[in-house]
Amino acid sequence: MTNQSTQILLIDDDPIFRLGLVTALEAFADLDIVAEVDTATAALERLTTLLSQEQVNLIILDLALGRSLGSPLTGLSLCQQLKIDYPNLPILLLTAPSEPSQLTAAKRLGVEGYCAKGCAINLIVEAIRQVKAGESYWQMLPTPANSLPPPRWHTQLRQSGLQQIEAALKQVTAQLQQGNLSRLDWLFWTGRRRELLTARWLVNQLLPTDSGLVPSNNSNSPAELQPRLNPSSSRPPVPQNRLRPSPTSALSKTSSEALQFQPSTPQAMTLTKLDSSLANLTNTPLEIDILQVERRRELLRTVLYKFEEMLDALRFSQVTMEQLTQKRSRLLHDLWQVSLTDFFGQYSTLVIGNQTIEMVDILRQDRDIVQTAILDKIPLVIELLGNRLFEAPLMIDNVSYPAHTPEALARAELLLQNVIIQVANGVIQPLLNEFSDIEIIKHNFYDKRLMSSREITRFRNNLSWKYRRNQYIDEPKAIFESRYNLFVLSEIGIKKVAIYSPRRQELEQLQGTQLAVTIAYEFRDAIAPRLRGTVGWVGKGVVYVLTQVLGRGIGLILRGVIQGVGSAWQDTWFGKNGERGK
DSSP: OSSEEEEEEEEOOHHHHHHHHHHHHHOOOTEEEEEESSSSSHHHHHHHHHHHOOOSSSEEOTTTTTTTTTOOOOOOHHHHHHHHTTTTSEEEEEEEEOOOHHHHHHTTOOEEEEEEESSOOHHHHHHHHHHEEEEEEEEEOOOGGGOOOOHHHHHHHHHHHHHHHHHHHHHHHHHHHHHTTOOOHHHHHHHHHHHHHHHHHHHHHHHTTTSSOOEEEEGOOGGGGOOOOOOOOSSSOOTOOEEOOOSSSSHHHHHTTTTTOOOTSSHHHHHTTTOOEEEEEESSGGGGGGGHHHHHHHHHHHHHHHHHHHHHHHHHHTTHHHHHHHHHHHHHHHHHHHHHHHHHHHOOEEEETTTTEHHHHHHHHHHHHHHHHHGGGGTTTHHHHHHHHHHOOOOETTTETTSSHHHHHHHHHHHHHHHHHHHHHHHHHHHHSSTTOOHHHHHHHOGGGGGGGHHHHHHHHHHHHHHHHHHIIHHHHHHHHTTEEEEOSSEEEEEEEEEEOOOOHHHHHHHHHHHHHHHHHHHHHHHHHHHHHHHHHHHHHHHHIIIIIIIIIHHHHHHHHHHHHHHHHHHHHHHHHHHOOO
16 A cells, blocks of 8 residues: 555445445545445444555545434444544545534544535545645535525524424324324324424425524434334334334435426426326236335335436536446446335334344345346446436437437436336345245235235246246347337336347347347248248149149039939930830
């Protein structure tokens, strides 16, 4: 390790942001992210190994680490631990704008620098280099002195709204403190509490205080939008086989759904079509078919919003088209991972008998299967990303259409819908592999028509056959025919469409059974016209022989026989009459 090289340990629980930062820093030869971790515990474990090998000399840390997940060791606590154990190791806080008290506490602990997420990459690079050189780098925070106070009506509206929300929260809390609530009543009041917490958080974000920052007593971060799960909670006892929801799962959906899309854009059109019945109108079984309609819609929306967040992270990182191609698999993997975590909840647990299972951790273990069977087979992902990030034109039937033309927008919409449907399939595949016949899973997620063990087994068998057929028949055929099959949304459900795209390189790489399938199709195409011509010629000859030769011959013979019989009968008849006359 040279003195000029900056070896960085990145600590952030957002995989998409980590990917964006890693990609952005690849353009700077003196900066190298040697490791990434997403929890404080993992950071301490990894740091011990890296320091023993002298492979790290700077830490980039998100101050909000662990806060949204209810972790006891948050970013600020980790700063304190790091400064106790490694006082000479510089730390740069790369975090969203936080409360001054949090940043002041971190600075008092000895943290060397702070830079806000979302600022230009050049500023982040400058901060890294300055902190590495032993200097301090702290961006200026908004204060009452350098910001204009909001108008009076603004303040009155905020105070009035918060007062109403706090009054309603007191009523809901009083209801939850009753010990005789039924499970249904408990679910209702906890849902009501989530709504009020969400409203309070939005008021604080949209109508901030005079300082421009949210005060500590009302600054509920997204992590607080659901009640904590702990033994002292007023929640009724959890029965066996009960799925414990994550304390953060609803929050990510609430904050994601605050995203607004411009009208007539691919994402806006896709969001509109998600209000359809989402019935599968194809002849191909999809993993998401197992879900209840509302769960299906919720999952597809989650993937859509996470895809948009990924685009924002890539714009921040100033990624290039070449880097997109290199990171295609990781982009799809991270999109799948954050969608799975958000849909099921980071800390969702299954209580089965005396065993408590971390659901998401088990589902993530199938990442290689999902990557190979689903994610790596999603077509034209780089073209879609290039169109959305760089306004690159799209090729449609060998014609290039600029990004904002109706043709390009329609094609981008199809590609986007195929991505979110396939990633959603990837989210459900591990569930079917690991927890397919768990009762609480079936009641919380499955369509009522597919809840019996027999129907689940049949459904999984159909999916297994689909993978085999796709691998050995459908995919080679699509490559040979230069097309891609896409799953898209319509006003009445999910349908399959085929689009033309040259796939010559893939065709040349086919081997084994897949190659044999294409040869069989080529042989059929080569021999079929000639075989049909030969059969047609032979058929005409057979018809001629049967009708003109044999038919006429048989006809003449029969006519002669009939005439002979008729003549003999006539002679006999008249002969008898002559004798009678005599």
